[in-house]
Amino acid sequence: MANAKVKKRRINSISVPAEIICHIVLILFCLLCIVPFVFVVIISFTSQDSIRAIGYSFFPKTTSFEAYNYVMKLGDQLWRSYFNSFFITVAGTFFTMLVTILYSYGLYRKDFKFRKFFTFWAFFTMLFGGGLAPTYVVCKTVLGLSDSYWAVIIPMLLNPFNIIVMRTFFQSSIPEELIDAAAIDGAGEYTTLFKIIIPISKPGIATVGLLSALAYWNEWFIPMLYIREAKFYPLQYLLMQMQTKVDFLVKNSSMIGAEASNIVSDLPSDSLRMALVVLIVVPIACAYPFFQRYIVSGLTIGSVKG
Amino acid sequence: MSKKRSGIKKTLFLTSMVLPGAIWFFFLRYLPMAGIVLAFKNYKVYPKNPTFWNNLMHSAWTGLKNFEFLFATTDSWIYIRNTICYNVLWIILGLVIAVAFAIMLHELTNKFVAKTYQTLMFFPYFLSWVVASYFLLAFLDPTRGLVDNFLLSKGLEKIDWYNTPKYWPVILTICNLWKNIGYSSILYLAAITGIDTTQYEAAAIDGATKWQQIFYVTIPNLRPMICILLIMNVGKIFNSDFGLFYTVPLNSGSLFSATQVIDTYIYRVLTATNNIGMSTAGGLLQNAVGFVCIMFANKVVKKIDEDSALF
Numbered sequence: 208m209a210n211a212k213v214k215k216r217r218i219n220s221i222s223v224p225a226e227i228i229c230h231i232v233l234i235l236f237c238l239l240c241i242v243p244f245v246f247v248v249i250i251s252f253t254s255q256d257s258i259r260a261i262g263y264s265f266f267p268k269t270t271s272f273e274a275y276n277y278v279m280k281l282g283d284q285l286w287r288s289y290f291n292s293f294f295i296t297v298a299g300t301f302f303t304m305l306v307t308i309l310y311s312y313g314l315y316r317k318d319f320k321f322r323k324f325f326t327f328w329a330f331f332t333m334l335f336g337g338g339l340a341p342t343y344v345v346c347k348t349v350l351g352l353s354d355s356y357w358a359v360i361i362p363m364l365l366n367p368f369n370i371i372v373m374r375t376f377f378q379s380s381i382p383e384e385l386i387d388a389a390a391i392d393g394a395g396e397y398t399t400l401f402k403i404i405i406p407i408s409k410p411g412i413a414t415v416g417l418l419s420a421l422a423y424w425n426e427w428f429i430p431m432l433y434i435r436e437a438k439f440y441p442l443q444y445l446l447m448q449m450q451t452k453v454d455f456l457v458k459n460s461s462m463i464g465a466e467a468s469n470i471v472s473d474l475p476s477d478s479l480r481m482a483l484v485v486l487i488v489v490p491i492a493c494a495y496p497f498f499q500r501y502i503v504s505g506l507t508i509g510s511v512k513g
Numbered sequence: 514m515s516k517k518r519s520g521i522k523k524t525l526f527l528t529s530m531v532l533p534g535a536i537w538f539f540f541l542r543y544l545p546m547a548g549i550v551l552a553f554k555n556y557k558v559y560p561k562n563p564t565f566w567n568n569l570m571h572s573a574w575t576g577l578k579n580f581e582f583l584f585a586t587t588d589s590w591i592y593i594r595n596t597i598c599y600n601v602l603w604i605i606l607g608l609v610i611a612v613a614f615a616i617m618l619h620e621l622t623n624k625f626v627a628k629t630y631q632t633l634m635f636f637p638y639f640l641s642w643v644v645a646s647y648f649l650l651a652f653l654d655p656t657r658g659l660v661d662n663f664l665l666s667k668g669l670e671k672i673d674w675y676n677t678p679k680y681w682p683v684i685l686t687i688c689n690l691w692k693n694i695g696y697s698s699i700l701y702l703a704a705i706t707g708i709d710t711t712q713y714e715a716a717a718i719d720g721a722t723k724w725q726q727i728f729y730v731t732i733p734n735l736r737p738m739i740c741i742l743l744i745m746n747v748g749k750i751f752n753s754d755f756g757l758f759y760t761v762p763l764n765s766g767s768l769f770s771a772t773q774v775i776d777t778y779i780y781r782v783l784t785a786t787n788n789i790g791m792s793t794a795g796g797l798l799q800n801a802v803g804f805v806c807i808m809f810a811n812k813v814v815k816k817i818d819e820d821s822a823l824f
Contacts, residue, residue, distance in 0.1 A: 262659065334804055
């Protein structure tokens with residue numbers, strides 16, 4: 208028996224005790240990564256009585272769906288924010304991809320006369336910038352960004368890092384002969400890009416697209432700067448506001464007067480906030496195991512070549 | 514002749530492709546760079562016609578006053594110290610732990626389990642700091658939190674986490690590692706997987722133990738990448754992760770001695786006092802030092818490995 212087990216192991220592999228230690232260390236760290244989320248899920252299903260009695264606990268006295276019921280009940284602001292987050296993510300990613308692909312394709316073309324200049328134009332911004340205050344002033348006064356979806360999308364539109372990833376991807380996967388061949392066949396520059404280059408660059412596009420979608424979904428700083436009106440709040444910023452103002456949701460729902468104050472008084476505020484966290488994380492938690500591969504390849508290109 | 518014309522046409526088309534991006538860079542990156550003059554002005558909104566230019570032209574020059582204010586307070590020493598100390602600590606810890614994890618993941622015999630670990634470790638990287646701040650709140654909340662309730666149940670005094678600065682260097686360090694280690698481990702793992710396996714086989718045949726293989730094959734192979742990432746991080750030593758220092762401590766004023774860094778300071782000056790000149794001055798200092806650091810870092814990288822240099 209023991210013999211068979213030894214044979215199964217690769218010839219040059221670590222000893223069994225060492226491997227067990229590795230497993231223990233890695234399992235502990237993985238638990239550290241996952242347990243807080245599990246804990247928050249448990250809290251979101253804990254009844255307010257149980258929270259009052261014993262605080263947040265992995266083993267609540269009583270469970271309940273009241274937090275999620277309230278989410279349904281005073282959903283106005285919440286659904287609005289959910290929609291905002293989705294809309295900003297989808298529209299933002301679309302425009303980011305469009306502009307990023309166009310720009311990186313220009314930088315990829317060795318026969319582009321101004322290639323050097325535009326490469327510098329993009330990458331210098333990685334080295335030096337105006338900083339927060341002048342950017343804020345320019346966005347506010349020159350571009351007039353405030354209280355709209357554009358106010359979130361435009362400041363995040365481009366990222367030199369994504370341009371590097373995309374250009375590197377073009378360089379490594381598209382032979383220049385292909386472009387020459389398309390030119391000889393009489394295809395215009397745009398036809399070449401949209402009909403030939405983009406269809407064969409799907410993995411690179413997926414990588415950059417996912418990275419920017421993730422950035423839009425998780426963004427709360429830019430809304431914090433440019434958005435005052437609650438109807439444009441994305442989820443992340445709503446959640447951030449609720450760190451201090453738990454009754455924010457009620458204030459901005461359509462309920463008024465006695466009805467609203469009743470709801471505030473027996474609001475399961477603790478579990479409600481955690482339920483919101485769960486609603487934000489669930490789309491990511493469901494999607495990322497499938498997208499992980501693309502994101503890793505993008506980050507690897509970006510960090511080593513970056 | 515026709516060849517020349519088609520050349521012009523090509524240049525025109527390609528320029529039109531990069532134009533939207535180039536315009537974006539102009540308005541959102543280069544115009545703010547011109548806005549740096551605000552650091553030397555007392556920025557006031559020009560009430561008659563408050564466009565950017567009018568505001569700029571009608572604000573009085575103040576010379577270096579904004580910079581003086583920046584260093585006049587005793588806070589300035591604290592936030593500069595915090596920024597640099599956290600960065601140095603995290604660069605070292607992040608490197609050692611990530612490389613160790615990457616080697617462990619690589620050595621596991623069961624590849625499926627190793628993949629599962631990777632996926633789980635990567636999870637926090639996808640979350641925002643706002644979400645992470647709620648995770649932490651679940652444990653440290655002063656009335657509901659798990660830790661304080663545990664302390665109470667054991668008959669111990671509870672700790673007011675969000676008002677006691679001395680715990681925060683540790684808490685922030687754990688949060689930062691929690692979020693970023695998975696990502697950097699995977700990065701290093703990708704590099705380790707790329708190492709030619711015959712090197713290990715040759716070492717094993719010559720009787721090298723696993724430890725010797727790690728120190729004489731794996732680490733030397735990782736060295737260029739370690740150097741580059743290390744130097745890049747040194748180049749960013751004056752910058753910090755805003756979300757970590759702002760939302761994770763719930764923007765708590767009593768924690769500033771442990772949580773204030775240059776980025777949060779600039780933001781707070783901008784929003785709390787609306788002092789655009791001073792905030793710009795702070796950002797300018799940060800960017801200028803960052804620029805020098807990056808240039809220096811790139812020089813060093815070039816010395817080590819020409820191909821890996823940034824430019």
